[in-house]
Amino acid sequence: MDAESEGEAGFGEIYHCRRQIMYSKDKMWYLAKLIRGMSIDQALAQLEFSDKKGAQIIKEVLLEAQDMAVRNHNVEFRSNLYIAEPTSGRGQYLKRI
Helix, strand or coil: CCCCCCCCCCCCCCCCCCCCCCCCHHHHHHHHHHHCCCEHHHHHHHHHCCCCHHHHHHHHHHHHHHHHHHHHCCCCCHHHCECCCCCCCCCCCCCCC
């Protein structure tokens, strides 16, 4: 049976990313691993107390995603979000001599 056919709300998925961040993908990966599976409020609290530059970047991205979810995707409560799959990949390299 479908969850929506029983009158329960189904789970939605919201994807948000930021590209071309001037920070190491490996350093960012550790922070992404830290917040994987947390609710958005827990993740923001964990990132608040981290001294790393990447923590502030991820925190900004999570706040943007939270606002976007409420504005564009009709999410009723900001706290009902959780981080399912944070990833970190490489961007473009700068050519330097």
